[in-house]
Amino acid sequence: MTYIKFENFTIKPGYIKVDYQDSSTEHFIEFELSQDIIVRNDLIAIALASLCGHKYRKVYIELSISDKVKQSLEFALNAEIICQSRNQGIAITKPFDNHILSFSGGFDSISMLPFLPENTGLVSMDYGSHFSREMDIIRSFTNYIVKSNLLDTNFRSNTWIFMLIGSILYSDLMSAKYNIWGGIFGGSALSKKTFIDKYSTPYLLRATDMESIPYTLSITEICTAKIMLKSHSDVIDASLMSLAPESSEKRYRKQRYIEVESLRNNIPVDLPNRLNAPVKPFTNWGKSLHIDFMQLYFLKYLGYEETSVSVLDIPEQAYKIASTLNLNFYDRFNTNVLKHIPNKFKKKYIDTLLSHGIEPFDENDWHELNQVRDFLSKWHTMS
Template identity: 30%
Template structure:
């Protein structure tokens, strides 16, 4: 049975929280120290910390202990998410509800979170995570937007693998000071194979439990938009920062950087805009088709509007039937908004989203777009079976 405990919490100047952890299994014990450091004073409320720690655990452990006084409400959320009982001291009393308004964006400065920012209200609060290491290219760029920054050493520990939701720790820890009603990630349509699955509508757009526990409601501004859509938004609203954003999101020679550059180039050309883009070196290695869903999904559009030579700079062994679809289909759905993914988007924010997106040329799918979307999804299913479920 695997268990984890968090203890010896120490707060310094309301800007840094340090604590120890122990992971026990039948074969080994691991110990270490984690820190969260903010660039502004924050309360490090025990409930917020417990919710943040839950994102580091996911459902990976059978036993979880936190030396924090946790309220009954937070305990219920954490235990539901952990799928096990939480061992923690009880905190009495009732936590008063605060009036919440406005938005928080978990902001990395990459294309997708930057596009989300351009679609969101002007008074949106930005929270960035400084993970260091291979993510260190992000900070010099996102610092220009003056976000609240939470630095941590999570990356490289076991906790990085347990749940994607640790990316939202900054928004959870700063929830008491921002008191925002809505929370947004720069997560786009093809960010995960699950987004294209034939899921019931009720399963789309739900607020992830730790974020709901922190008082947020999910507002997925770019969930129905592809990478080409986010590139269209950037070349329309902020072409002057596209090169800096590119430099922040990956290192030279990485496939992701080259792909984003290609999409920005196509977006600018199709919009009739002149954007001075700096071409990065092609990827150091090419990935065979069928290995990465995002690359495979976008390859049809890149082949259609950039040409086979551009597509082949990062992808090999593309099946003939995929190439044939690139030539036969219009593929305009890549430039539009999938409203199925947006079913649970807050109605009160939708007007602003669609108005700003339309300025960049993004409108909801037409009937032809839906037809082609399903053709592409079915063509990818033999290589990525999850989309057929």
């Protein structure tokens, strides 16, 4: 039976360290908070659970945690939770609608900012190593940072939820009722027709008494570029430098969103660290659903030759469909997401989209989105 043990805890103001052991590894995980706060045991247990995914059948946590959180972790991990002892927990009151944004400094998280209320806290993770490039822009927005040695472990392959650890650990301090993170309409939402309809708050977040609001799930990366140009053009170059290595497909693709939308919307932008076209394409058509999906947009506005600079073997049918359809849905918002926006925030949400020139899908947009899905299903699995 697969298991993991978290034991030998060090918990001090602004610092948490714990040894862990599973069937193949013995190491430690540590979290250094930029504020000298003591994090309660329940939140520490939830943060550790966010590293596990569904890998383990038994999870030992050498802490006293509440019955409520123990049950939540067992449900979320589909595992037996064995803890030092159980208690009734502490009643946490959250009288306000405070938001906490898991902030990375990239387009998706910066484009969230216009939607959020003033009582929003920004929390970031500092993973060190090659992710250190993110820290300059992160520190220009927030000083609530959790530094971790997570890259020295194998936990990243278990689940993506670890990216929310900062928000989990700071949720009491910020009295946060809502957790927000950047998630856009891309490959995942495209591949599953029911993805948006079935959207829900991750169960581990519910254990912290937070709900998530998918503010940017309704829009593509084109819209995030448009929001950046209109609301945060002064940090675009810094954001580009932070989000991926210069040699990566992602960095060049994000730059091109900005360049195309700058021309389309007649908004000048200064990119002192602009990249030249790559010497050879980064990848081939058919390797990534999200990349292929976005190439149709580039084919529409840049043409076949310029688009082929970064992606090889683009089929002629892709250029044909990009030329034939208007593809307006790329810079409009998917109205199915509205059901997941609490009513108290819905008006501001829609007004913010409209003020950035992002209109709702119309009937033709839905029709063209389905045509694009059908076309891309020749190379990618759809459900």
